[in-house]
Amino acid sequence: MFYWILKYLVVGPVLKGIFRPWIAGAQNVPKQGAAILASNHLSVMDSVFLPLVLERPMSFLAKSEYFTGKGLKGWATKWFMKGTGQIAIDRSGGSASEGALNAALQVIGRGDLLGIYPEGTRSPDGRLYKGRTGIARMALVAKVPVIPVVMVDTDTMLPIGSSRPRIMRIGMVLGEPLDFSRYEGFEDDRFVLRSVTDEIMVALQRLGGQEYVDDYATKHRRRAEENGAQKASAFS
Template sequence: MFYWILKYVIVGPILKAIFRPWIAGAEYIPKQGAAILASNHLSVIDSVFLPLMIDRPMSFLAKSEYFTGKGLKGWATKWFMKGTGQIPIDRSGGSASEAALNTALQVIGRGDLLGIYPEGTRSPDGRLFKGRTGLARMALVAKVPVIPVVMVDTDTMLPIGASMPRVMRIGIIIGEPLDFSRYEGLEDDRFVLRSVTDEIMVALQRLGGQEYVDDYASKYRALAEQAGTRAPSAFSS
């Protein structure tokens, strides 16, 4: 009920009126049944606008830090994340990764939509980076399709480090579902997981036209943070 009120009564109408987001390919979202929405990740605002523009409820796996902040800001962030269907996960690896998988499978097992960012973190410079194989394992274990999603211009609306979004239009492009049933029973084969992941990233690159980097975004973000600046833009000369 809280999710419904935020999306359709309070937050949703206000955001749509101010930012006028557009969506293409919405017909590829199934009317019922589970699926994984694999999206590029340009801005923290992605987790707000993607669920907003889809007619069905969906959940995102979100880093647990969003739910543990202190003070008024921390309370507001936790309130908003829970209200919009975000699910806290520990991204430290090891047993935490297994717990994240189990959490995702619970969502899918209910027949719901699950949103995942295969890059693992926001792009530091607008490019599309190498995907993590956790998404592939989820898809193969749950036996559900993966729907590629491209967020457009959300990094311009709310860049990394910014606290307030610019008033501008952003977009969402939904691609045709990807079927990996041919790999049934091979969810523990690391070569298969890498192949599935790479196929998803190719679909995202073709859908959005981003420059692709065959390396992890976390590495580039760490380098940028060490230098005290944002990583060089993929679109700058």
Template sequence: MFYWLMKYVVIGPILKAIFRPWVVGRRHVPKTGAAILASNHLSFADSIFLPLMLDRPVTFLAKSEYFTGKGIKGWATRMFFKGTGQLPIDRSGGKASEASLNTGLQVLGRGDLLGIYPEGTRSPDGTLYRGRTGIARMALEARVPVVPCVMVDTDTMMPIGQRLPNVVRVGIVIGEPLDFSRFHGMEGDRYILRSITDEIMVALQRLGEQRYEDVYASTVKNRARPPRPEPVPAQID
């Protein structure tokens, strides 16, 4: 009920009226049954507009920070993400990554749509970066298709670090589902997982014609951070 109110009565109509989002290829999203929606990630707004523009609910594994923000913006973000069924996850790696994967498999096990950003984080500059193999493992373990989705101009609407959005049209391009049934039972093979992930990223690149770089987005972000200042040794007189 809360999901219906948020999407169709409260926030959804307002966002549609302001940003006039468009969709191409909505027919490629399965009408029933579990599937993974694999999307590029340009902006915080991606997790809002993709579920908003589809007929079926989509559960994203959203970073936990989206549920802990302060002030009016933090409250509104938290309410929207909870209202649309998004799940907070810890992205610190290790056991947290395994827990996130299991959470995603639970969503797929219910026969629902699961939204995933294979890059693992937002692109810092609009480039499409190397995908992480968790998506391939989920697709094989759950035995579900992967539907490539490309977000368009959400980074222009809401650039990283900007507090208020620019009023521009945003779009979504959805491609044909990718079938990896030929690899069922091979989810323990890291070379297969890498091959599947790369195939997904190629589909995204062709669909959105983004520039692609075969490096992780997190690596690029770390390179851009200024180095920490060296500690000044204590002076001994």
């Protein structure tokens, strides 16, 4: 109920009126039944706008830090994330990865839509980075199609490090569902999982035309920060 109140009575009308989001390929989302929506990730607002323009409710797996903030801002963020159907996950790996899988399977088991960012984090520079194989395992275990989704201009609307969005139109493009039923029974084969994940990333790259980087976004960001720190120390 809270989800519907936010989407149709509170947040939804305001955001739609300000940013006038557009969507192409909405017909590729099934009218019923579970599916995974695999999206590129450009802005913290991606998890807000995609559910906003779809007729069906959906949930995104979101990093647990969004649910543990302190003070008024932390409370508001937690309230908003829960109200819009976001699910907190621990991204530290190991048993935490199993927890993320189980949370995803609960959503899919209800026959709902699940949103995942295969890159694992926001792109640091607008390029498309190598996908992590968790999405492949979820798709194979749950036996559901994967729908590629490209967010358009959300990074321009709210760049990394900015807290005030620009007033402009943003959009979403949804591709045709990807069927991986040919890999049934191979959800624990790491080579199959990498192949499935790469196929998803190729679909995203073709759909959105982003430059592809064969490296993980987190590693790229870490190296950039280390290089920046080294340069700063050299001039200090």
